[in-house]
Amino acid sequence: MSEPSASHPVSTIHLTDPRALRAYAHPTRMRLVGLLRSQGPLTATQAAELTGESVASCSYHLRMLAKYGLVETAEGGQGREKPWQATARFTSWPNSSGDAAIAEASDALSHAVVERYFELMTRRLEARRGDTREWREAEQISDIPLYLTAAELAELGERMNELLRPYADRLADPGRRPDGARLVTLIRAAIPSSPDPAERSR
Template identity: 45%
Template sequence: MAFDRMPEVTDPKAMRALAHPVRIALLEALTIHGQLTATEAGEIVGESPANASFHLRQLAKYGYVEEAGGGTGRRRPWKRKYLGMSFSEVHDDPETATAARELSRTMTQRYLARAEEGLEENRSQPREWRNALGWNQMGLYLTAEELQALGDEIVELMLQRFGERRVRTDSTPQDAERVELLTFSYRV
């Protein structure tokens, strides 16, 4: 499955369009399933087909998704246009900075809630998964430049080693499960 490389999101309207839990959930469902109709997507994210359709159209309006083609009538499949997204909270324009903080807050809430649930469920996983799952914490004294470089290197390593596994393909091992890796950096 080919994806365009997404440019950094800098438009405050596009950021606000994405800063909605249902829209983030729809993007994730499309990442996992490739193509979905509004009815299928709604079932996965717990929304009505009409609401899923509305949110998919909003995502399409700002270039996050597109029609996949091959549909008939109301059964139109959608797909992601880009795999992943990049945005910054650092902007001189107050409107853009506010929209970026709103998007960041929405994503943080979603990922932290899912991390908490996933870490709790780790206890019920088979032994080999319990050994592999978990978390790490390390406090370091770094400059801003060193922290930026470290973050870039971590992302680059993940992309080099497993970038093609962001979606399941024929070459994905049968026993591979979808996992999520989160990295955070903050001053303490």
């Protein structure tokens, strides 16, 4: 599941520590990591201006994110004016685990992310009338039912990743962005339905 300085040492940070999973589930922290990934290093003051949070609040949440390796200090500045940067482009965590603590924390984080997605989509729907016709017609909100095996679903995810990979470097390198490019959040969800009683008996 899943924003950069131009020098991310890794593409994805994988969270398995229940404490880190719970820490990242905070909506302000998810938003801060997203801003650092999409807009590069920011100070707590700059982050406060972008989020509407207080400088003290942003400073606290950035320190908590750093504790679990999601952000780190960048060069320059001191105190609240020191810049922070994300340590990776993306964040992932287990969809399942035999460890009850990890499974519970992972589920809580997934719920928080879905709530964040809903917030982003709702905000977009409220603002779309002020956008250009070109962008309104280009945006996509849809669903399609498919009968797939678990292996086919996993393969489909890998093929989507391959399709998106050519655009990934634009996040960290503004020079790769063509004229007219805007930050677009592509939200993916492939949700298996619960089998009905008739299917379970087959």
